Amino acid sequence: RKEVEQDPGPFNVPEGATVAFNCTYSNSASQSFFWYRQDCRKEPKLLMSVYSSGNEDGRFTAQLNRASQYISLLIRDSKLSDSATYLCGLGGPGYALNFGKGTSLLVTP
C-alpha cells in the first residue's frame, strides 16, 4: 500500500461550486502536512500548510484528522483559475516530504 493516497480524479465542477479532496496516509508518525498545487507542466507550489486545529485561507480550508489518518482540502466558490492538480505532502521526522500522486481539478464555465 502506498504511503500517501489520493483520488486522482478528475473532479469536474462548475464555477462557483464547492469541492473537497481527501488524502489518506499510512504512516502514523507523519508530523507535518501540506497541500501543494501543480499547474500543467509546472513545478509544485505550496498552497497551504495543514495544522492540527485546521486552517483557512480565503476560499481554501484544510483539515487534519489524525485518528482516521487523512487530510482534506475544501475549495469554496471555485474559480476557473483553480484548475490544477492538488498534491498532498507529508513529512516525517526529517524535512523531506512524501507526496501523493495528486488530484486533478477542472473548473468549467
Added chain:
Amino acid sequence: DAGVIQSPRHEVTEMGQEVTLRCKPISGHDYLFWYRQTMMRGLELLIYFNNNVPIDDSGMPEDRFSAKMPNASFSTLKIQPSEPRDSAVYFCASSLAGELFFGEGSRLTVL
C-alpha cells in the same frame, strides 16, 4: 530573489548515455531534495541533503543514479548509463526546514 534554478530544462538522449542534471538551491537554504515525477509513480523522493551531507538516499532507484552536493550552492544528479525508463521530470527543491521550494524541473527523455 532567484528561486531554485535547474538545468537543463529539457534533455533528450539515447540509451546508454550519461546524463547530468544540475541544481542551484535558494541561497541560505540548508536542505536540498531531488524528486522524480512520472504519471505512473507520481512525485518520488530520490535523495536529500542537509548542509551538503546526504541524509537519505533510499529513494535512489539503483546504482546507475548518483547525487552530489559539493557546496551549499550546487548539486548534481547523474544517471549513468541512462535507460528509457528513466524518462521523467526531475525536480530539485530546497528548504529552510519548512516549505519546499521547487525548481522548474528538468524534463528528461531517454530514447
